[in-house]
Amino acid sequence: MIKVFQSWMHRYFSDEEAVVLAVLLLLGFTVIIGFGGKLAPLLTGLVLAYLLQGLVQQLKRWNLPHWLAVWAVFMLFLGGLATLFGVVVPLVWKQIINLFNELPRMLAEWQNLLMHLPERYPAFISEEQIERLVRSANAEAGQFGQWLLSQSLASLPMLMNILIYLVLVPILVFFFLMDSQKISTWISEHLPRRRRLVTVVWEEVNLQIANYIRGKVIEIIIVGAVTYVCFTVLNVNYAALLAVLVGLSVLVPYIGAAVATIPVALIGLFQWGLGSEFMVLMVVYAVIQALDGNVLVPVLFSEAVNLHPIAIIAAVLIFGGLWGFWGVFFAIPLATLFKAVLYAWPRGVEAAVETADSSS
Structure with a gap:
């Protein structure tokens, strides 16, 4: 067993480059798992800039200067963000409110439909089973309503987080795009040459x-x-x-x-x-x-x-x-x-x- 382990270690960690890769992966996952919540705006900006970097490179291949390509992509990003929070989110939120207002009527219709099942299929289902099902569904609906109320009461910190994201993330995206080459050079300078x-x-x-x-x-x-x-x-x-x-x-x-x-x-x-x-x-x-x-x-x-x-x-x-x-x-x-x-x-x-x- 020891020889097998030594052979495995020699195969994968005999070179210093393998050790460097293992350390980088371990460090990356440690940062994400341990500090992911605190660094969430930074990581979000990094991911969005990573997504937009391909479009910046495409514009640069069309002979646009780096600063102009970054500004064009950044304005497109802001336009998409404005559309999302100015059009899509309000429309979806309005329909969510309408759905919750309609839920009592939908549940009543569903109960009426269930109550007619024993008459149509008496050999498969009884009124007692339907009543137990309805009571269980009403209890689950009551628990869901309590959960929804607790979530709405705790929504103020969530709104503050959203406002922080709306301010910080676009700024981070812009600087990640504008200084991507400088950041890459800085990281390369601190990595081993091999x-x-x-x-x-x-x-x-x-x-x-x-x-x-x-x-x-x-x-x-x-x-x-x-x-x-x-x-x-x-x-x-x-x-x-x-x-x-x-x-x-x-x-x-x-x-x-x-x-x-x-x-x-x-x-x-x-x-x-x-x-x-x-x-x-x-x-x-x-x-x-x-x-x-x-x-x-x-x-x-x-x-x-x-x-x-x-x-x-x-x-x-x-x-x-x-x-x-x-x-x-x-x-x-x-x-x-x-x-x-x-x-x-x-x-x-x-x-x-x-x-x-x-x-x-």
Whole structure:
């Protein structure tokens, strides 16, 4: 056992570059896990600047000066932010309020529908079972109302955090974009000169994660916008709220689409019942999901690393449990990082050893 462990350590940590990579990864995860909450605005600005950096580079390839490309992208970012908080968020919030106002009526209709089930199917369900189900549902609704009230009372600190984010994050994004070269140079100066393995891993991870995150943001916007237009044409209630849910559902492959089907089906069922309009709604939703999975995803993620579905679900469960929403959002990039390190580390160590042997 000791020999096996020594052989494993010699294979992966015999070169100083491997040790440097291990220390950098350990330090990075330690900072995120230990200080992620306190550094959240800084990390958010860094991620957004990372997303926008590709657009800056594209404008520079069109012979725009660096400062002009940064200002153009930054103004586009501010415009998107203004649209989000000036149009989308108020519309979604209004529909959330309307939905909660309609919940008592929906629950009453649902109870009336359930009470007729024993008459139609007496062999399968009894009135006593329906009454227990209704009492359980009323108790859950009461607990949910108490939770919602407690959340609303605690919303003032959340509003303050949102205001802090709205001020700090754009400033951080601007400086990250404007001084990206200076920051990269400063980091390089403080890293060991022999860092071939770190460079190999970073180049591969940078390509894959950049493609994934940018593609995922574009996918959310396209799926949400198409869903909103289609649901608005069909006169579906709470179209904006459902569009946001369907757009965000693409964050979690396989699971998200199935979960988003539930509110879409419930809203359509309460609005129309099991009629032709409900069937049209579900067909349109199925077409949107099919086009997303079979057309949009292959186009946006043609260069992304293919991960096994089990690896994706495991990454969502692990990182989502650690960091909530942001853990779910970055689950696949982090899994991509882990995979890239696993694949590049042995090759990088062997190449570094071969290079050292040949130079000696």
